[in-house]
Amino acid sequence: MRYSKYFVHTLYEAPKEAETPSHILLLRGSYISSAASGIYSLLPLGHRVAEKVKRIIREEMDGIGGIEVTLPVLNPAELWKQTGRYDDIGPELFRIKDRKDRELVLAMTHEEIITDIARQFLRSYRDMPVMLYQIQTKIRDEARPRAGLLRVREFFMKDAYSFHWDFDDLDAYYPRIFNAYLRIFARCGLQAVPIEADSGIMGGSGSHEFMLESPSGEDQFVVCPKCGYRANTEKAVGLKPATGDLPGDPPAMEKTPTPRVKSIADLMAFFGLPEERFLKTIAYEADGELVLAVIRGDFEVSDTKLTNHLKAIHLDMAPEALLAKKGLHAGFLSPVGLKGVRIVMDDSVSGKALYVAGGNEPDVHLKNVLPGRDFQVAEVLDIAEVRIGDVCGACREGALEIRRGVELGHTFKLGSKYTDAKAMDVTYLDARGEQRRVIMGCYGIGVERLAASVVERWNDDGGILWPITVAPFEVLLVAIGQKPEVAERAEAIYNRLARRFELIYDDRNESPGVKLKDADLLGIPIRVVVSQRLMKTNEVEVKVRKTGEVIICSQDEVEAVLEKLRTDLQPSLEGLPYMPEA
């Protein structure tokens, strides 16, 4: 490929809307072009990178027996109504109508379509296990696109769906996906860390997010430096230090007037007690029903954990009106003496300590409240957000840390959420002729996000440092020197190398500085310079972009040198945290 005939239009200065490294460099290198908020064109260079990433994904998915399909972006709304997601998902889902007024949605993911196909074709246990995948456009009306390609409204997603006889079959299959994911990211030059994730209303028995640790990431996850435990912040469990000991003869509960004292901060000042001596009672509206969550004052309720426990679709703070209907008052809530309201309590609250709680009437709090004696709650479990520094719930030693990262992929054991009788009702006949329910898993990777994450990880002051596996070209050939023989020699080398390498030849009539700066910016992993200086000795310079290593070799040796470099520059697949396969 000749640079002068290709489509490269680098920018000296980055457009001011770009702030993260990948956004800046992809714009400056003319890899992408913005069409609207969260909507990008992949220019030729960006297109090539995306295609490289897709190729790696295909190889790995095919390698574990995946079968590629193409599913439609336009989906009939009926399917989404069958699974309930038409109503459960907010404005993120594009809903449109065709000319005949038929309702359609633009698919943000493809469980509905694929499950409909499973329903049509998977009849026998002989048809499973099977995994279908595609690499195709997803459309989501994101509330806030950001950071160039890291969060967008239209993108390529590799989405895979596996179908199984039962959970055991899914469990047996899952490590293959998990390990293929690790290989995909590693081959793209990224060390993705798998973390335990929340499976939310997706249900099922397991889920992992594959994170790239990065300051540009928008997701947070918890890490134990001691034992390596990693989990999504929403899911992580930390140990909760006990509240102090109970005196031998606990005093009785006592009403205390507390005019206009509502917040924990105010209460601490009023009673002169530390945070953990208070019970916070927070009112939620879960799918229309009032639910109270009780937690110790030094913890916060995790909406996700509570939502999961309640199996709720929508969880919001309860409006005053809903509280008023039960005669309750925000700021003075308490589980003491309440009847007819569902109460969930965090296990931070101990039956061996006295607390201050609300009085369930305005301007009154209760002192010396002893859980178990003064009130009973049936549902006690962990609904607390993990805190930085909490002791790791896995090894009971390390202090938990919080890191930022980009979610590169997500794997779910879906179970029967979509195949259930209440949803799309997908069954098959087993070997004994009995009708059984199909069990599913689903697995996604965002292609552009992965490419942009590679740039986040691999860049320097000069530009991008593409791993050779995803670089738009493997080799950049530059001619420096104006004498005709330099161009002739470069041409000859170009013609030779073009047969064996993905090669771009900078044949522009530009000054050396311009060509070399552009070479750095574009980030092609291997640069070959033919120059007047080196002509005398029939040599060329080979430079590795990532390491800066320079090899001066004779013109005849170039191919051998490049072949070796191409091999040496392959990312390593050693030492990945593979999940044991059965």
Place this chain on the structure above:
RNA sequence: CGGGGCGUAGCGCAGACUGGUUAGCGCACCUGCCUUGGGAGCAGGGGGUCGGAGGUUCAAAUCCUCUCGCCCCGACCA
């Protein structure tokens, strides 16, 4: 959806507060000369409904009102 910021040539910016001939500068782009190991030089040139609409005024990029778009933080995120 809440908070903040920005819209002047492809990109980066000045001009605006204090309204006044043809709206400037750098880079990029075109032509010619010259130049080739880290974003050269000289000369000439093209490119603008100043985001849009309405208003105030003899006169609006500049003042007022509305509106649209873009970015950042937060909420949200199958």
